[in-house]
Amino acid sequence: MRFVRYTDGSSPSWGVQKESTIHALSDLPQGEPDLGDIGNSSYRSEIATLVEHGTLTQVDTAAVSLLAPVPQPGKIICCGLNYRDHAEEQDEEIPERPMLFGKAATSVTNPGDPIVHPDPDGEEQVDYEVELGVVVGERCKDVSESEAYDHIAGYTIINDVSGRTAQQSDGQFFRGKSYDTFAPMGPTLVAGDGFDPNNVDVEMRVDGEVKQASNTDQFIFDVGDLVSYISQAMTLRPGDVISTGTPGGVGIFRDPVEVLEPGQTTEAEIEGIGTLTNTVVSK
Known part of the structure; x- marks a missing residue:
């Protein structure tokens, strides 16, 4: 089931997207869902029945703007070198x-919103990274690999945009990964047993040209491994996001180097979730 956060210019709302139609969850007597609801199979079953019967208000996706599923994560935890080819x-x-490593929560931006190049006339090299995002729906601490999936609300796409010059000069990742707008997220949040996060195709295109293409079956540490490992060190809370790493093909390791410039458009696509599109603009 593909959940979306969206707006028609008023307050953000949750809905379920089927093809080009959003079924509005604001109609529900209990109001908008939280991430715990979305991760709950009984809740999803109830919603599936309402969608099937056409009970909920229907909205055309073309009439609204999609929003990041988690606009203010408690924390964003990223995993480096998690694909063998990378x-x-x-x-x-x-x-x-x-x-x-970490990425600032303030780096999150919406599908369709711009990636702001922080230094288009200077030395900063801005790179792309398509990644599967794991959204925590239920508090977890010291969970096993098999238990980890019970604490996940769903999965989304993250473009882990990176300032390589800052990353290299600092000798660590946080500043270069955390510029404002450097974590486009969306367009949907997929929940339910029909989605296998450890076996889906991932692809990044820049101006329509494929730059990265792989499958999450190439993970070194799969989703259960990551959630369990992280939970041994820190408590994971609803709204925390784990970015699971990127495959080979990033711009900084190409020969010649290919980094993002204002005017270019990135399309991060993951099978079953959709395509996250953002255009780079000057500061």
């Missing part, structure tokens, strides 16, 4: 445990 293109050994 490790290989950097001549890095396959890691024995997840390599984690």
Whole structure:
């Protein structure tokens, strides 16, 4: 089931998207769902019945703007070198445990909104990274790999936009990963057993040209591994987001280097979730 946050110019709302139609969840007596509801199979079953019978108000997707499913994450936890081909293109050994780093929550931006290049006339090299995003729906701490999935609300797309110059000069990732607008997220939040996060195609296109193409079956650490590992160190709360890493083909490791410039458009696509489209603009 594909959930969306959207707006028609008024307050944000939740809905369920089927093809080009959104079924509005604001109609429900209990009001808008939270992430715990979305991760609950009984809730999804109830909503599926209402959608099937056409009970809910229907909205054309063309008449609204889609929003990031989690506009203000409690924390964004990223995993580096989680695809074998990405490790290989950097001549890095396959890691024995997840390599984690953070990204500021204020970097989140909506589908269709611009990625703002922080230094188009200077030295900052802005790169793209298509990633599967895991959204926590229920508090978890010290969970096993098998238990981890019970605490997930759903899955979305993150474009882990990266300022490579800042990343390299700082010797760590946080500043270069955290410029405002450097975490486009969406367009949907997919929940339910019909989606296997560890076996879906992922692709990044820039101006229509494929730059990254892989499948999450190439994960070094799958979703259960990551959630369990992170939960051993810190409590995960509803609204926390885990960005699971990117495959090979990023711009900084291409020969010649290919980084993003104002006017270019990125399309991050993940099978079953949709396509997240954003255009780079000058600051």
